[in-house]
Amino acid sequence: ERVYLIRRGAVRLSRVYESGEEITVALLRENSLFGVLSLLTGRRSDRFYHAIAFTRVEMITAPANSVLRAIEEDASVGLLLLQGPSSRILQTETMIETLTHRDMSSRLVSFLMVLCRDFGVAGEKGITIDLRLS
Numbered sequence: 001e002r003v004y005l006i007r008r009g010a011v012r013l014s015r016v017y018e019s020g021e022e023i024t025v026a027l028l029r030e031n032s033l034f035g036v037l038s039l040l041t042g043r044r045s046d047r048f049y050h051a052i053a054f055t056r057v058e059m060i061t062a063p064a065n066s067v068l069r070a071i072e073e074d075a076s077v078g079l080l081l082l083q084g085p086s087s088r089i090l091q092t093e094t095m096i097e098t099l100t101h102r103d104m105s106s107r108l109v110s111f112l113m114v115l116c117r118d119f120g121v122a123g124e125k126g127i128t129i130d131l132r133l134s
Helices: 038-041 065-075 073-099 104-119
Strands: 002-008 011-016 022-028 052-054 057-061 120-123 128-130
Touching: 002 065, 011 065, 011 128, 022 104, 057 128, 065 073, 073 104, 104 120, 104 128
Parallel strands: none
Antiparallel strands: 002 057, 011 022, 011 052, 120 128
């Protein structure tokens, strides 16, 4: 029912399944959107997610109906909003590629490279990924 834009920080989106297992479905960073699925489908989603901040997070949130009105008034708003799901699709495809047809060490290296690219902070000693992951 709401759309969220991460202005600063990092967020993990996860789902808890009937078995009690929690699965990470996305790692989001600055300028990432979530909560837009109902905008794209035109109906309320029956999929519920947990959003957990990895770092201090600053977000902007708006009711979905306000966002829809903004899109109707200015098509460029809709184009901007499409960047979020497009980025998530690319992230998902990268993770699928990372997790299939590779041994464990190759998957780990690929995953660390994705984290470096998306969340890494360059410093004198290399790149730091300042996220608490398990």
